[in-house]
Amino acid sequence: MTGRFSMAGKVAMVTGAASGLGLAIAEVLAEAGAHVALADIDREGLDRAVGAIAAAGGRAEPVQLDVSDRGAIRQATDDLVARRGRLDAMVANAGVTAGPGYLTELGQINAVDDGQWDRVLQINLTGVFATIQAAAKHMKAQKSGRIIAVASVAGLKSEVMCGYAYTATKSAVVNLVRQSAMELAAYDVMVNGIAPGPFRTNIAGGRIRQPDVAQQFASMVPLGRIADPDEIKGLALLLASPASSFMTGVTIPIDGGIMAR
Structure with a gap:
């Protein structure tokens, strides 16, 4: 079965790939043999990430862009295909927090700031749409491909720890996965989502690494802990590789049991 998970000879792009x-x-796709374009607004982080993948024997390149710029996403995707001849996997991962949930006064509905709402929608929803759209252009033409959108368990259920704009955009991403999967199925392009629970990342300035915040999140998880980013690798590789040849239109939780409650 190892061949079913091979990405040898494949070309992939991952947004928000400088960390987390x-x-x-990006690391697991490179480990599986893909040439991976890491896209992020953080140039220094990109250079460190690409260097680490190269040091581990992988093939990667940095692409600095802001996912709120739809034209930049489309151009970067077109340029990658022009350089590499194809695009086999696109991972729309880039996203931002919307601040605290309604348990705090700042997170309550009447306190939601217009500017923050607009920014979160632009990155978490419009950016994901533009990323899927840019990939679909090339995958429809080559009649193959895998698209993965990173949503959240906060897009599958109400979540007291997450802000309104975050939960709204992640819910929209889940339906965007369904809608685009139905159109692209005719081209043998699979579109699926990943819905992470709490992972130890830099989102919200790494707020989840604070002991009190970490404990709040861990208390919601049946497994009783927060996940390490490496724990997303198995699911991501499954959905990006030939192993997912009969899977499309679903968003799969990876949440330590949260959705089972």
């Missing part, structure tokens, strides 16, 4: 879940996904 995006970096972990």
